Amino acid sequence: MPPCYRLDLFYLLYNFETKTVGVGDDVTLTCPRDASWYSTQLFWLRLVSGDLPEVLGGTFSFEYDDVHKTPRITAKQKPGTFVMIIDKAKVGDTGLYFCVKQERINMTVLKGTFLQIKGPEPSITSVVQDISQDPVHPGDLMTLQCSVLSESENNTCPGKHRVFWFRAGSDENHPSVIYTHGNRPGGCEESPEAHSPQKCVYSFSKTVNSSDASTYFCAVAACGEILFGNGTKIDIKVYSAVVFTMRKDNRGAVKDAKVAQRKRMCAAVKDFGLN
Numbered sequence: 001m002p003p004c005y006r007l008d009l010f011y012l013l014y015n016f017e018t019k020t021v022g023v024g025d026d027v028t029l030t031c032p033r034d035a036s037w038y039s040t041q042l043f044w045l046r047l048v049s050g051d052l053p054e055v056l057g058g059t060f061s062f063e064y065d066d067v068h069k070t071p072r073i074t075a076k077q078k079p080g081t082f083v084m085i086i087d088k089a090k091v092g093d094t095g096l097y098f099c100v101k102q103e104r105i106n107m108t109v110l111k112g113t114f115l116q117i118k119g120p121e122p123s124i125t126s127v128v129q130d131i132s133q134d135p136v137h138p139g140d141l142m143t144l145q146c147s148v149l150s151e152s153e154n155n156t157c158p159g160k161h162r163v164f165w166f167r168a169g170s171d172e173n174h175p176s177v178i179y180t181h182g183n184r185p186g187g188c189e190e191s192p193e194a195h196s197p198q199k200c201v202y203s204f205s206k207t208v209n210s211s212d213a214s215t216y217f218c219a220v221a222a223c224g225e226i227l228f229g230n231g232t233k234i235d236i237k238v239y240s241a242v243v244f245t246m247r248k249d250n251r252g253a254v255k256d257a258k259v260a261q262r263k264r265m266c267a268a269v270k271d272f273g274l275n
Contacts, residue, residue, distance in 0.1 A: 144216055164221070
């Protein structure tokens with residue numbers, strides 16, 4: 001039977017901190033270590049949303065020269081402490097970090113840190129689409145537009161943004177990419193007024209058929225983030241023809257046929273919006 005451990009979180013209430021650093025910075029987290037602790041081990045654990053806890057390194061309470069090292073993370077002893085160092089932090093390093101003391105079957109959280117890695121801020125302020133357009137017919141040329149507003153003077157993100165066009169799936173949960181502008185610039189206009197946003201307009205054109213009715217979204221990727229437009233709903237108007245069939249029958253049947261014919265004519269008028 002595996003050993004059962006008891007985790008003491010009371011100490012954590014007084015030893016929890018929040019730390020924010022930028023992408024590419026080196027991070028050092030420190031945990032107290034007392035050589036007088038008897039038969040004690042120390043561990044650094046990381047908990048990232050959606051993943052199981054990960055052991056990043058361990059040591060003993062007494063002086064111990066071993067260093068636990070991965071390509072970017074180092075866990076080692078320093079005088080009176082047990083430190084963990086992250087080289088060149090990435091956005092994916094954001095998470096909860098715990099220093100845990102294990103003494104026989106008891107585990108105590110000595111230090112807790114919520115580490116947030118902050119990347120460059122995207123300059124994009126909004127992505128705007130027309131919510132709906134007039135119905136189009138099969139064979140018509142459909143043109144959708146996506147306006148991207150950004151503050152050029154606040155742009156701390158290197159490189160250009162990329163624009164994608166998505167078509168919503170039949171269940172509205174599985175959209176598919178139908179076009180991308182890549183890194184090519186759209187029609188961008190920079191306002192001459194101070195502190196005014198820059199506006200870039202991206203267009204997508206397609207000759208439609210009856211199966212193209214859907215909601216279309218543009219998405220802008222910048223600084224590791226994706227911003228979606230509000231979507232444009234496209235309705236496809238299909239012309240319909242009414243076929244009348246006359247046949248020889250008795251008077252009652254002819255009368256019924258005339259009534260049915262009038263109903264079909266009314267329906268046809270309604271279909272063409274002429275009523």
